[in-house]
Amino acid sequence: MRQGFPIATKGMVIGLLGGSFDPAHAGHAHLTRQAIKRFGLDRVWWLVSPGNPLKRRPPAPLAQRMARAQDVMDDPRVIVTDIEGRLGTRYTAATIEALMAQYPGVRFVWLMGADNLVQFDRWDRWRDIIRLVPIGVLARPGHRATARGARAADIFWAARLPDAQAGLLAQGPAPRWSFLNMPMTAQSSSAIRDAGEWRP
DSSP states (O other): OOTTSOOOOTTOEEEEEEEOOTTOOHHHHHHHHHHHHHHTOSEEEEEEOSOOTTOSSOOSOHHHHHHHHHHHOOOTTEEEEOHHHHHTOOSHHHHHHHHHHHSTTOEEEEEEEHHHHHTGGGSTTHHHHHHHSOEEEEOOTTOHHHHHTOHHHHHTGGGEEOGGGGGGGGGSOSSOEEEEOOOOOOOOHHHHHHTTOOOO
């Protein structure tokens, strides 16, 4: 394994939560703990991205976002990593392909908030993503109904697992996805920035 890369062994189930984390907050931590519990994950990697191609505003410096994420998510099952920068990938599909090549035998699950499912069909090679790995969608305030009606959800509706089978998400081949209803927190990175509580 290359230096600076997280450790994972064959047979492990790793959840991948990507994003700018600008800044990370308790809502991210809550989503992660729920995902570990309900999707049967061994670990979750927070993929702190160099930048989000869909956002016009540049994020805070990567080192600052990494430090904040590590403060927020103090759990040995969760690894905060800048692996996308190390891999040299910019888009999710390329990141997943690189991770699958780097970690043969490891089962990956892509995690996203319901707000991201709404715009998922705008992502680069989004159909490839859902065919590469199972996807766990986590409820976010104000996005339950819109997420269920999202274009990607409609196209891949037949691949959705019922709530009662969410724990089996990683046990079968993609395409498969599950929408996880759960207690929610109202925190968001944009609200924290708007309130002036995060100063890059």
